[in-house]
Amino acid sequence: MYFLEEIEPHLLSEDIHIKEFVLQVLRDFPNVPEEWTAKLVKRMVDSNSIFMFIELKKHTLNEEAVQFLIEGAKAAAPEKLHMYQQLLTIVEPELAVEYKQDLSTFLPEDVFRLYDILIYGDERQVWAEYSRLLNKLDRSQEYNEALFQQARHAANVLAKKGWITDTEIAHILNENLNEDYFKFAGIFAIYLIGALGKKEYISLLAGLLTREDDVLLEVTADVLISFQSDQVVNEVSLYVKNPDAIIYGASILGTIKSDLAVQELKKAFDTLEYEEDAVFLIEALVHQLTDEAKPFIDEYMEEGMESFMIESEQLAYSYYKIMGYEHPELENWRRIADAKESSF
Numbered sequence: 001m002y003f004l005e006e007i008e009p010h011l012l013s014e015d016i017h018i019k020e021f022v023l024q025v026l027r028d029f030p031n032v033p034e035e036w037t038a039k040l041v042k043r044m045v046d047s048n049s050i051f052m053f054i055e056l057k058k059h060t061l062n063e064e065a066v067q068f069l070i071e072g073a074k075a076a077a078p079e080k081l082h083m084y085q086q087l088l089t090i091v092e093p094e095l096a097v098e099y100k101q102d103l104s105t106f107l108p109e110d111v112f113r114l115y116d117i118l119i120y121g122d123e124r125q126v127w128a129e130y131s132r133l134l135n136k137l138d139r140s141q142e143y144n145e146a147l148f149q150q151a152r153h154a155a156n157v158l159a160k161k162g163w164i165t166d167t168e169i170a171h172i173l174n175e176n177l178n179e180d181y182f183k184f185a186g187i188f189a190i191y192l193i194g195a196l197g198k199k200e201y202i203s204l205l206a207g208l209l210t211r212e213d214d215v216l217l218e219v220t221a222d223v224l225i226s227f228q229s230d231q232v233v234n235e236v237s238l239y240v241k242n243p244d245a246i247i248y249g250a251s252i253l254g255t256i257k258s259d260l261a262v263q264e265l266k267k268a269f270d271t272l273e274y275e276e277d278a279v280f281l282i283e284a285l286v287h288q289l290t291d292e293a294k295p296f297i298d299e300y301m302e303e304g305m306e307s308f309m310i311e312s313e314q315l316a317y318s319y320y321k322i323m324g325y326e327h328p329e330l331e332n333w334r335r336i337a338d339a340k341e342s343s344f
Contacts, residue, residue, distance in 0.1 A: 003257045004033075006289045010322055011036055012043055017337050021318035023055040025287050028255045030058075030226045038065040045072035050080060053087045058222065061091050063098075070102045081106070089149040093118050114150055123163045130154040137184040143215060155188050159195040169193065173204075182216045190216070194223030199231065206235035209245040221248045230260045237264040241271045246280050254284025262288050269296070279307040286319045294325065301329065313337040 007026070013019050023040070026032050037059040044052050045068050061069070066088075073084035085106050088096070093115035096103055100112055117125050133151040137144060158164040169189050176186025190208075193201045208220045224232045236252050239245040250268070253261045265285050272278055282300050285293040301316050313333040320327050327333075 003029075003289055004031075006322060008036075012039060015321070016341060017314045017334065018318050018321055020052075021314065021322070023052060025289070026059075027055050028058060028222065028225055028251065029257075030222075030228065032059050034060050034062040034065070038062055038068065041065045042068045045069070050076075050083045053083050056087060057090055059090075061087075061095075063095060066091055066095060066099055066103075070099065073106050074102075086145065089146050093153050111150065115153070118153055118157045123161070126154060126157050126161075126163065130158060134184045134188065148215075151184065151188060152191065155192055156195060159192055164192060166198070169196075169198075181213055182211075187216050187219050190219050190223055194226045197227075199227060199229065202227065202229070202231055203235050206232070206239055209236070209239045209248050210242060217248050221252050224252050225255045228256055228258070230256075230258055232256060233258060233261045233264055237268070240264070240268045240281075241273075243273050243277060246277050250280040250284040254287040257288065262290050262292055266292065266296070276305075276307065279305070279309055279312075283310050283315060286315055289319075289322065291323070293319065294323070301333075311337060311340060313340070 007022060010018050010022055013022065026036075037056060038061075040056060040059075041053075041061070042065075044050050050072065069084055069088060073081060073088075076084055088103060088106055089111075091103075096107070097112065097115050097119065104112065114129055117129050121129070130151065133147060133154060137147050137151060140147065169192055172185050172189040176182040176189070179186075190205065193205070202224065205220050205224055208216065211217060224236060233253060233256055236249050240249040240253060242249070250265065253265050253268075262285065265281055265288070268281050269278060272281075278300065282293075282296055285296055297316050297319060301312065306312065314337040316327075317330060317333040317337055319325075320330055320333075
């Protein structure tokens with residue numbers, strides 16, 4: 001894939017702006033090679049830049065990555081340990097149990113009790129745990145990422161073992177579609193649509209992009225992106241024209257790596273209701289790492305538009321460096337990006 005070929009030489013760049021750009025571009029992409037993630041984990045641990053772990057939470061952590069995390073966690077200062085613990089929650093249960101002796105220092109015992117049920121339990125036991133976790137998520141005053149990851153692991157077991165049916169998913173969805181906000185059972189029904197590769201729901205999922213629920217939108221976007229399909233592009237392109245859906249809509253089109261996605265992003269500029277929303281289309285086009293983004297980023301930078309949503313100079317600088325283009329403002333963009341970076 002050309003996208004991965006463009007990224008690979010810069011995967012471990014020491015340039016802070018390219019480093020951050022690469023992590024952003026790969027964050028939601030579903031097909032990041034596991035060995036790349038292991039390299040990124042090692043670099044973050046070795047350079048003590050573990051605040052970047054958040055960018056890897058949708059990646060798959062293989063055995064090598066887990067070993068790097070264990071090594072780093074054992075040496076971590078107490079105030080930084082929680083960042084290791086957060087990333088370790090995404091490790092697949094089978095792998096976590098294999099390394100229980102090391103991980104038990106960083107993950108609570110009840111997590112391993114859950115993993116034992118997910119690995120060795122029967123359908124009734126797994127469903128009981130899944131229901132318990134959904135109930136805890138619904139009752140939590142604030143979103144709980146650790147609980148969400150536990151429920152995700154349980155949902156994966158239901159999907160892999162065929163312990164949830166199309167009828168059950170449709171029933172749960174219908175219950176939630178009639179409400180102002182989705183319960184977590186509805187959110188995970190959407191997750192399961194992705195886990196089971198149910199493309200017949202694409203149109204329905206695209207219609208959820210106008211909802212006002214961050215967790216629902218995040219899961220919906222992830223599922224649509226996971227299909228890497230022009231069918232998704234055709235459906236989502238209708239919602240990119242809607243200012244209420246443009247943020248997630250543009251992000252989805254920017255992360256589905258296809259020629260059609262690029263063309264739909266370009267066409268969307270002509271239908272913008274608000275000029276300031278152009279920034280979402282610019283970022284999505286740039287994340288495609290295509291030559292066709294160049295005229296749009298050029299115009300955007302020449303007009304000197306500013307947005308608190310993206311770091312324009314870092315975006316333009318990183319795109320030009322990775323694509324191998326020259327520009328008279330390239331070093332100036334870097335200086336401005338440096339100044340913004342040091343101000344945080």
